Amino acid sequence: MGLFSKKVSGLMDVIRCDEPSYLIWKWHPNGTKSGNNYRENAIRWGSSLRVKDGEVAVFVYKQKDGTEQDFIEGPFDQILETANLPVLASLIGLVYDKGTPFQAEVYFINLAQNIQIRFGVPFFDVYDSRFKDFGVPVAVRGSINFRIDDYRGFIKLHRLSNFSLEDFQKQIRDVVSRYVKDCVAHASAVHNIPLVQIESKVAEINDIIEYNLKERLSEDFGVIVSGIDINAIEFDKSSDGYRQLMSVTQDVTSATIKAETAAKVKDIADRQRIEVEHYGESLRIQREEAQYAQHKQTQTSNMGAFQVEKQAEVGIAGAEALGKMGTNGAGNIKFSGEGEGVNMAAMMASMAVGGAVGKNIADSMNSMMLGMNQSVQSSMTPPPVPEAEYYVAVKGQATGPFDICSLKKMRDSGQFTSESLVWKAGMTEWAKADTVDEMKSVFLEMPPIPN
Incomplete structure (x- = not known):
């Protein structure tokens, strides 16, 4: 019971x-x-x-x-x-x-409700990573939310008999304040940004603080952090440190802008100079290429004259060689007691050069004469007389055109008869073949009937 x-x-x-x-x-x-x-x-x-x-x-x-x-x-x-x-x-x-x-x-x-604690970190000095001589007062405001998950673990860390929520919240605020100060103080160096731009990294700062606080509050206070929100990071703009930092920052910014502007102007000038040089070089190359192409085109257009010119150069070289034959001893005949007699090697070389020169000149003259004869013949020969061409109707379709010779072959094979309809340019309509005057000769010259 x-x-x-x-x-x-x-x-x-x-x-x-x-x-x-x-x-x-x-x-x-x-x-x-x-x-x-x-x-x-x-x-x-x-x-x-x-x-x-x-x-x-x-x-x-x-x-x-x-x-x-x-x-x-x-x-x-x-x-x-x-x-x-x-x-x-x-x-x-x-x-x-x-x-x-x-x-x-x-x-x-x-166990169900999230407890929210608002916190405020009073002004504390923060230094810009670039100018560590000026401490700027910075204050942070925000809130933290937490709850109890493991109540047995929570009781082991706290005496329930004298538990005070106000004291508990104060302890948590103190811990949050230490982590916020540390994270904000190093934000300029960690994120490589000017101190005055630290508010642009509030989300990243928020995540770092929350990550660090979760482990600390779980181990030391037995609570689970569900979120932390940094509402504002404020500067004491009336402080000497802030004014000095802004003055130095403006000077550096102005100098940086001037340096960047000068560098950009120099870069533009260098690129323009290089472009002008390249443009002049491009024009020179284009001019030389155009002259070379024009020269080649002139040679191609006057290939016959060019060949004669080159052959004439060869002939002149041969003639000079013949003229020097005496100085080479080719034509000298030395009698007894004066030398070896006729210089056969020099003479043979001179004859060979002379033969080549003669052949060159002969070929050039032949080519020139042949070209002239062909030109005269082509200008004197009349063009061929045009032959009439007819279209033939085969099964309702126009076929052809055929000349008279082709029609005679078609006649012999039975493909073309006097009843076939024909037409050529200038006729108003199709007509039977035997009614066209030019066709009459085709049917008069009929092949003999085989026995």
Whole structure:
């Protein structure tokens, strides 16, 4: 039979948490105040317990050998018995009187709700990575959201009996403030940007802080960070450090702009100079190529004259060789006592050169004469007399045109008869072949009939 199975008298308690927003909340019986009497932890037999979904109720009992705890997760709505609160079975000394309450501390832990803490980091000096002589006061505002996931681990890190949400939030703010200061102080160097542009990296700074805080708050505070938001990073624009930094930054920016402008102007001038040089060189090459092409075209157009010119050069070279034959000793005849006599090698060489020259000149003259004869003949020969051509109707289709000679062959093969319809340019309509004057000769010259 259960510990609370018997009927009891007196006013029973309903143990529940009606706080709209909380993280840790301690229950007290009706009519009692925290820390003023023994009855603040007294629970009557037959009291009921109501735990909403997303909550856990923690019963803490003080024993001679220490402290015992029972955890009841929601949803739960029952009268307390040893079956649902096993630690009661060890409290036998309390059942001597049916109406005597037992002592236990009851805490409700919120597992479903995210707790949001707003934080503000007061102005602290931050240095630009380029100008480390000027400290600029910077302030940061934001919020952090967290919740309890492992309530057993959370209880190991915190004493529920003296837990204060205000103190807990202050501890978290202090940790957040340290991480925010460290991240913002190094943002200019980490992201390689001027300090005055640090607000452009709020998202990256936010992610770094959140990543670092998740591990720290989980290990040291037993809470899970669900998000952190940096709302603003502000500069104390009235400070000397800010004014000095802006002055130096403007000077550097102006000098940088001038240097970049000068570099761009020089680059444009260099490119224009190179383009002009290339343009002049291109014109020279184009001019030489055009002259060379024109020269070749002139040579091609006057190939005959060019060949005669080259052959004449060869002839002149041969003539000069013949003229020097005497100086080479080719024609000298030396008598006894004066030398070797006739220089046969020189004479043969001179004859060979002379022969080549003569052949060159002869070929050139022949070519010139042949060309002239062909030109005269072509100009004196009349063009051929055009022959009449006729179209022949074959099965309703026009075929041809055919000249008279072809029509005679077609006549011999039976493909063309006097009844065939013919037409040529100048005729108004198709006509039978034997009615056309030019066709009559075709049928008069009929081949003999074979025996």
